[in-house]
Amino acid sequence: MNILFPVSECVPFAKTGGLADVAGALPQALAKGGHQVSVVMPMYRHIHNAGVSVTSTHLTLQVPLGQQTIPAEVWEAQLFEPGLRIYFIQCTPFFERAELYGNGEGDYPDNDQRFVFFSRAVLELGKALKQSWDILHGHDWHTGLILVYLKTLYAAEPAYKHCKSLLTIHNLAYQGIFPPESMALTGLPTSVFNAEGVEFWGRLNFLKAGLVFSDWINTVSPTYAREIKTPEFGHGLDGVLRARGNKVSGILNGLDYAVWNPENDPLLPINYQSHERKRKLEIKAKLFEERQMFPLENAPLVALVGRLDEQKGLDILAAASELLHLNLQLIILGTGARKYHEYLLNLKSKFARKLSVNLEFNNELAHKIYAGADMFLMPSRFEPCGLGQLIAMRYGTVPIVRTTGGLADTVTEFDGTHGNGFTFADYSAEGLLTAVKRACEVYANPTAWEKVTHNGMLADFSWERSAGEYDRLYRQLQLSARIFKN
Ligand code: ADP
Numbered sequence: 375m376n377i378l379f380p381v382s383e384c385v386p387f388a389k390t391g392g393l394a395d396v397a398g399a400l401p402q403a404l405a406k407g408g409h410q411v412s413v414v415m416p417m418y419r420h421i422h423n424a425g426v427s428v429t430s431t432h433l434t435l436q437v438p439l440g441q442q443t444i445p446a447e448v449w450e451a452q453l454f455e456p457g458l459r460i461y462f463i464q465c466t467p468f469f470e471r472a473e474l475y476g477n478g479e480g481d482y483p484d485n486d487q488r489f490v491f492f493s494r495a496v497l498e499l500g501k502a503l504k505q506s507w508d509i510l511h512g513h514d515w516h517t518g519l520i521l522v523y524l525k526t527l528y529a530a531e532p533a534y535k536h537c538k539s540l541l542t543i544h545n546l547a548y549q550g551i552f553p554p555e556s557m558a559l560t561g562l563p564t565s566v567f568n569a570e571g572v573e574f575w576g577r578l579n580f581l582k583a584g585l586v587f588s589d590w591i592n593t594v595s596p597t598y599a600r601e602i603k604t605p606e607f608g609h610g611l612d613g614v615l616r617a618r619g620n621k622v623s624g625i626l627n628g629l630d631y632a633v634w635n636p637e638n639d640p641l642l643p644i645n646y647q648s649h650e651r652k653r654k655l656e657i658k659a660k661l662f663e664e665r666q667m668f669p670l671e672n673a674p675l676v677a678l679v680g681r682l683d684e685q686k687g688l689d690i691l692a693a694a695s696e697l698l699h700l701n702l703q704l705i706i707l708g709t710g711a712r713k714y715h716e717y718l719l720n721l722k723s724k725f726a727r728k729l730s731v732n733l734e735f736n737n738e739l740a741h742k743i744y745a746g747a748d749m750f751l752m753p754s755r756f757e758p759c760g761l762g763q764l765i766a767m768r769y770g771t772v773p774i775v776r777t778t779g780g781l782a783d784t785v786t787e788f789d790g791t792h793g794n795g796f797t798f799a800d801y802s803a804e805g806l807l808t809a810v811k812r813a814c815e816v817y818a819n820p821t822a823w824e825k826v827t828h829n830g831m832l833a834d835f836s837w838e839r840s841a842g843e844y845d846r847l848y849r850q851l852q853l854s855a856r857i858f859k860n
Pocket residue numbers: 391392393679680681707708709734735736737740759760761762763
């Protein structure tokens with residue numbers, strides 16, 4: 375199939391979160407499966423640091439934006455991978471900036487213009503490439519409007535005549551909400567600006583637009599697909615999602631095993647296979663040395679790597695004051711809310727021997743932590759899929775997670791034989807502590823510990839498996855009748 379895959383970030387060119395990992399790996403896996411995939415993303419300043427040559431196609435698009443028409447030059451990555459193209463939409467005033475979406479002061483105030491422009495540019499590029507598209511697969515709020523255009527201004531375009539659309543939600547918390555005046559930028563008929571369309575409490579909501587107009591919606595785990603239809607997880611859009619009925623499904627993300635593999639990970643001081651526990655312990659020792667920590671006898675090293683905010687359960691972690699009184703050591707790597715930075719630094723001053731706090735984004739250290747730790751903590755309030763627990767399992771580090779979203783779909787409680795981790799359901803400090811204590815009990819039994827680590831290391835969370843599910847969904851969409859709204 376011919377798949378147009380617009381996305382706002384993609385590894386190795388630009389990344390702020392898990393979305394970029396998906397965009398980097400899924401198209402590749404689809405192309406290997408025989409599809410023709412064209413990824414389209416904005417040409418940020420960062421892409422030049424990716425180590426991939428990017429050249430101009432000499433194609434210039436005339437992109438409508440409000441009353442104006444703005445030129446966009448199209449660039450392309452030199453990949454030489456059969457079936458895969460990566461295009462960049464160049465427009466210096468919009469994308470040649472220090473960050474992707476905003477700076478320390480908040481989101482860029484012209485994000486509405488930037489992503490309306492990107493959306494129109496994607497559709498203009500789809501036309502200019504003179505192809506007949508089978509699937510348009512958008513991601514998150516940045517591409518929501520594309521799905522509206524497909525059903526309105528571009529509905530009669532030959533390039534999109536047979537095109538079905540899919541919107542993947544990677545995180546419902548980010549919706550792209552703008553004042554009603556932004557509608558004038560879109561060129562869309564005012565008839566779509568209502569409660570059944572793109573309007574959300576008087577404002578323009580890009581994500582909602584995509585949810586209403588796409589042929590199908592999916593999210594990155596089956597459990598999150600069910601959760602987002604409830605007020606607790608719906609971020610105000612649960613009603614819209616319920617209205618889409620069974621056209622909302624979940625496909626678990628995979629893990630890029632080319633990047634995350636302890637057997638040949640170049641960022642590790644020592645590589646190891648699933649049975650080589652001694653080597654893993656050597657990495658732990660090196661990590662202690664590097665971080666100037668002193669190992670305590672029989673104490674597991676518990677790690678947390680990720681954004682330090684409420685979504686990731688930092689509030690219950692902060693409330694679990696008993697944690698550092700247990701016989702364990704804790705290493706934290708992350709950046710986020712200032713209050714958690716302060717809390718962790720304060721904790722560090724009290725528990726200097728037990729705690730290592732690293733308030734930075736550091737990919738190399740992340741790899742070493744995944745390999746060197748014994749347990750990996752993800753007490754998330756909500757988690758669309760989560761990569762951390764998948765990486766941890768791959769590295770023989772046992773996850774302790776709250777059973778929500780993708781965590782519930784990938785981590786199962788260890789019962790002595792089956793199961794790959796430790797779980798808790800109640801979003802509370804007590805819930806977290808009870809699970810950590812259970813993990814520590816099993817850790818004290820080397821045979822049982824070996825079993826639970828093996829169970830995680832041998833599980834299949836590859837992209838091939840996920841891409842197979844996307845392939846089935848695309849085929850099902852092609853077969854289904856086109857839903858035509860508004
Ligand atoms: P998110 O909700 O942030 O997308 P995921 O678990 O899906 O969470 O993915 C986060 C990815 O970013 C993981 O690969 C994780 O290792 C990485 N990561 C998060 N914070 C850091 C950090 N401070 N340093 C290095 N890597 C990080």
